[in-house]
Amino acid sequence: MEIEKAYFTLPEVLRRWSMSETDLAYLAENDQLRLSVRILYLDIEFGDLEVTDDGHCHSIPWERTCFNGLLDLHVQDVFQLFRHGEVRVSQFRTARADYACLCGRREFISVRKSDLLMKREERDRFDAETNFCGASVGPQxxxxxxxxxxxxxxxxxxxxxxxxxxxxxxxxxxxxxxxxxxxxxxxxxxxxxxxxxxxxxxxxxxxxxxxxxxxxxxxxxxxxxxx
CATH class of the missing domain: 1.10.10 (Arc Repressor Mutant, subunit A)
Structure with missing residues (x-):
């Protein structure tokens, strides 16, 4: 019996695509795949970025909340993670805002490869764009x-x-x-x-x-x- 999941672990994704970890790392480092981490009730600030006439970028926060859910990693953090096995992260990517970051007392979280997840919509997007298929249904x-x-x-x-x-x-x-x-x-x-x-x-x-x-x-x- 398979349950309907909103996200998948790295081993599950690799099995589905019959792909090596090295290949998946290549795709993620080149921003062809987005990897996520589970945030469990941490204070997160969401906001917009505004570039002024003099070229400086300013953050404009519009929400600070105790967040529970998935946030995407930046490419540079994925790059460091696959090379060193662990990375400290304080900034995240999200579709709901220009930026997301830790706020409050927590300055960073430590992310290991075992923490990496992929959202269902990201997995399905890659399936559709590349015609990759799940190992469970055999090669196409x-x-x-x-x-x-x-x-x-x-x-x-x-x-x-x-x-x-x-x-x-x-x-x-x-x-x-x-x-x-x-x-x-x-x-x-x-x-x-x-x-x-x-x-x-x-x-x-x-x-x-x-x-x-x-x-x-x-x-x-x-x-x-x-x-």
Whole structure:
């Protein structure tokens, strides 16, 4: 029996996506995923930020309350947390205000990796945007995710670390798939990727399993497998 949860622990998220902690840390550090912590009845100040004509930023608090719930971590705190195992936090991100911070006597809280949580809406957003699927429902055809520079790619449960030209090829094919035109001329793709080679096999010869990423129609056209 599964209960309906508003948030999930880090191990639950990693199991669902069959993802390593290193990959999840990469996404969070690059602000592609937001991680949260549980605040249990602590004094929190919420407010807006205002930039004056001279360029200075001022905080304008509009609520101080004994808060119970989840608040998101800033990227810099996530970065330090995954490298050192613990971080002191006093400032948080929230959709309800420009800023949230501890107030009163408590100057900071210590956050460990075991404290990290992910909101259901954040998990579902990432599912929808990347076609990642839960481990409980098995792999889905077409599950694809790429880092911003396309050098780190997940496709149908397989991970690929790519060189620059290889990444350019995947970027071109992914854009074509998103336009609804997945099959593209190999020579045209290689030209758009700034490759000196005219053969796809030569570009990906360092990746023995590249056929799990890119599919050929045996007539000179290619597409990302499953897209």
């Amino acid at each position: 055809s077409g599950a694809f995710f790429a880092s911003g520079d396309y050098r780190d790619v997940h496709c149908n449960g397989h991970r690929f670390r790519l060189g620059q030209i290889q990444a350019n090829v995947v970027r071109v094919l992914h854009a074509a798939a998103q336009r609804g035109e997945p099959w593209q001329s190999g020579k045209a793709v290689l030209a758009a990727a700034s490759s000196r080679s005219t053969k796809m096999h030569d570009v990906f010869k360092s990746k023995k399993n590249w056929s799990l990423l890119i599919e050929s129609d045996r007539q000179g056209a290619y597409r990302l497998l499953g897209l």
